[in-house]
Amino acid sequence: MAATDWLPQRLEWFQDLRFGFFMHWGPYSQWGCIESWPLVPADPWARPDDLQPWVERGRDIVRFQRDYFALSKTFNPTKFDPATWAAIAKAAGCQYVCFTTKHHDGFSMFDTRQTDYRVTHPDCPFSKHPKANVAKEVFDAFRAQGLAIAVYFSKSDWHCPWYWSRDFPIRDRNPNYDTAQHPEIWAKFQQFVYNQIEELMTGYGKVDILWLDGGQVRPPKQDIQMPRIAAMARRHQPGLLIVDRTVGGKYENYRTPEQEVPDTPPDFAWESCLTMGDQWSFKPNDKYKSARRLIHLLVDIVSKGGNFLMNVGPQPDGELPAEAVKRLREMGEWLAVNGEAIYGTRAIAPCKEGRVCYTRKGDTVYAIHLCEEGQEGPPKQIVLGTLRPAPGSKVHMLGVKEPLAWRLQGGGAVVDIPAAAIERPPCHHAFAIKLDHGAADWGRRGT
DSSP states (O other): OOTTTTHHHHHHHHHHHOEEEEEOOSGGGGTTOOSSGGGOTTOGGGSOTTOHHHHHTTTOHHHHHHHHHGGGGTOOOTTOOHHHHHHHHHHHTOOEEEEEEEOTTOOBSSOOSSOSOBTTSTTSGGGGSTTOSHHHHHHHHHHHTTOEEEEEEESOOSSSTTTSOTTSOOOSSSOSSOTTTOHHHHHHHHHHHHHHHHHHHHSSSOOOEEEEEOTTOOTTTTOOOHHHHHHHHHHHSTTOEEEETTTOGGGBOSBOOBSOOOSSOOSSOBEEEEESSSOSSOOTTOOOOOHHHHHHHHHHHHHTTOEEEEEOOOOTTSOOOHHHHHHHHHHHHHHHHHGGGTTTOBOBTTSEETTEEEEEETTEEEEEEEOOTTOOSOOSEEEESSOOBOTTOOEEETTOOSOBOEEEETTEEEEEOOHHHHHSOSSSSEEEEEETTOBTTHHHHBO
16 A cells, blocks of 8 residues: 555645634734845845834844844743634634744744743743643644644754855855855754654644645755655644645645635645735735625635635734634634535536535535625515526525525526525525535536
8 A cells, every 4th residue: 555545635635624714823923024034134124114123233244133033032022812813713613723923034943952942931921821832732622622633843953053044145045155165064054844743743743734835845946855754743643734835746736826816726735824824924004905895705715616715914912813703703604505516525617607616525516606895685686697406406505494496598597596595594695505406507607
């Protein structure tokens, strides 16, 4: 039996989840800046001219890097309560969580023994808190709510002297030395990464997904020895999915388009990771997408066969932003009515016609009408352009008990919405129609 014969089944499990909760959090939240990237001299986009910490340091990259790395010495999120986070995510309908155990800046939000640059080191004031081992507390709390666990870990580490050496000038996101000319330095970094991942795979409970970022860390110049890492990780965590982002090959079990949704359904397992606001990490007065926009994104992604991994950046005090919590609550209310059209579903062609998106679950097909701006209740009719109920089917709107009248029209059907459902709609933003016995031409159109 091949070592990964179990992989297709695990990918089916992953695709059933459909909605995940992503969190970028670390000392950088104190500045409200973009996480990690402002440290890179070659990336001025991450240091906009109006970024206050950049302005205060005279736009001097050396001063900025020094003070950024020192943020660990003031990081003290005393309102951190992972049980509250987990309860909010559960109520929102999220099925898994992905948390940044370490971003590119190298600060470890877990009790690593490999570096002093960690949340549990005495230099960090939060180290004295009973929940100082942040990643463990997060994973335990979300696991207790029944959510699956994805460990975000950056392969690159801009604090580690074996990635950004103290002996060479720093220019871009890559090692600042030639790894072929200095194999002894790179070997230390390889072992450092291996050791940190092994810590996460052994001391933090059941892990479902190892979500590796830093796609530039790949052969030939940055060979991190992924076969060795994967074998170790799966020895400790059988059935572990690994996402070696953007690298391709056998260790990128599913793909993760960032801040975008594919135009057409891909032919592989995937998840779109998108921010609720403008930024991954916390930003004061961030502009959050409306609940309607987020729900429509979820429906669009799922209708194309993907998962929606939605990111919120916690505040520096440890609380989730109130506006983000409000959005999560609204999404949970919608999913409480319409979840069966989302969870465990797969794509069915044509995926979307006008304002109607389709999903399927076995022989059941769902048609989800996306409301126009300003539209509160469902329309009087929902037109199914090319999918039609099978003869004798009963058609329902989720959240409405009585079956709906429908009739054939052209290659599809028209479903009439009763006045009571229009006046007292079961939800807002989008309305799901359930075709109990599938579509008459499902076998031809199913994907």
